[in-house]
Amino acid sequence: MRSPLSRCSVGHFLKHFATFPASCYKQVAQAAAAHHLYLRKSMHYLTEERGRPNAPDYRIYFKTSEGKYISPFHDIPLFAAEEMDHGVPAKKTKKSDSEVLYNMVVEVPRWSNAKMEIATKESLNPIKQDVKKGKLRYVANIFPHKGYIWNYGALPQTWEDPSHTDKNTECCGDNDPIDVCDIGSRVCQPGEVIKVKVLGILAMIDEGETDWKVIAINAEDPDAQNLNSIEDVRKSRPGHLEATIEWFKKYKVPDGKPENKFGFGGQFKDKDFAVEIIKSTHEHWRALVHKQLAAGDIECKNVSCCDSPFKCSDEKASAVVQSVKKLNLFYAYTNFTDATTFIMCLCIGTCVWGSTSRVCRCGQVAFCLEEQAQLPPTVPRVSP
Ligand SMILES: [Mg+2]
Secondary structure (H helix, E strand, O other): OOOHHHHOOHHHHHHHHOOOOHHHHHHHHHHHHHHHHHHOEEOOEEEEEEOOOOOOOOEEEEEEOOOOEEOOOOOOOOEOOOOEEOOEEOOOOOOOHHHOEEEEEEEEOOOOOEOEEEOOOOOOOOEEEOEEOOEEOEOOOOOOOOOOOOEEEEOOOOOOOOOOEOOOOOOEEOOOOOEEEEOOOOOOOOOOEEEEEEEEEEEEEEOOEEEEEEEEEEOOOOOOOOOOOHHHHHHHOOOHHHHHHHHHHHOOHHHOOOOOEEHHHHOOEEHHHHHHHHHHHHHHHHHHHOOOOOOOOOOOOEOOOOOOOOEOOHHHHHHHHHOOOEOOHHHHHHHHHOHHHEEEOOOOOEEEEOOEEEEOOOOOEEEOOOOHHHOOOOOOOOOO
16 A cells, blocks of 8 residues: 555646645644555554654554554464455365464565664564664565565464574574465555465574564465465566575675575475474574563563463553654655755656665655655756
């Protein structure tokens, strides 16, 4: 779903920019914010944004369709529910492990660069942008790709235990939920919860830590019916698996890090193997949330895990979110008044400012919120 910001057309913006009184910006921002809260519905979940978009305090919190706040890490089930038919669960059919669909929490949309991720160390685990050395983190473009080359995210209720040595890689886990690459054709949004079909897995070794990458496809993708194995991906998406290896190998090199390594000589394992790895990370998560394993700095507050000592009331979960700064689109709108703080993408192409680098849609108004000082001189300024 497109955000209110991206729905602003350039023509509309130009027409009203000069005459739009400052007091109106607030009304527009508030209306847009309210609109935004209720439109970002995905599956059975809603999201609620807090803080300022594209800023270190931006957060995406998760709610049930009844409006109860939840943790995407602990309260969204790993296994996707059966389809509902007029509110009644569809007749269950016995499925083999490899036919089961999983919930995926989308963190990073395909072709984008901002490293959005579930904040495992914050209460209720909202999605936020990773910050390194005080700066928002963006992955570099790995030639010839633009941003991440799949929708990237995590399987809920999984955990790669940093105290457990994986027998396949002989390395400990990376202390995060297991990562997923959705190769479906639809570009998803951060905070979407989609059902995915697992197709295979890659054993990445990141600075001595096991960091499994599940390869999956959105179950609603037109190709999902035809893709049933990693070999099917190889045949029907030529080059995508090779590009995936290249991408993971090199994506930290521009930041001065060494190339990542892989278990099994960089060979993808099949979906049955992937299912076994997912099961074991699910068991590690279960032990974590039931306090059978040391949680360290992982935040385990949840509202639905029976017998978990970290389970809290709906009221307490709500209080966590209410204590966080509200969504502040006004901040973005007020930047209209300063010609040096925004650029406009009149047609297609990549707009680049500071360390931000993303492809804008035709007609999209792009905002530079915090990094105007880093605008390269070649970026056009538009005078009001
Ligand atoms: Mg990981």
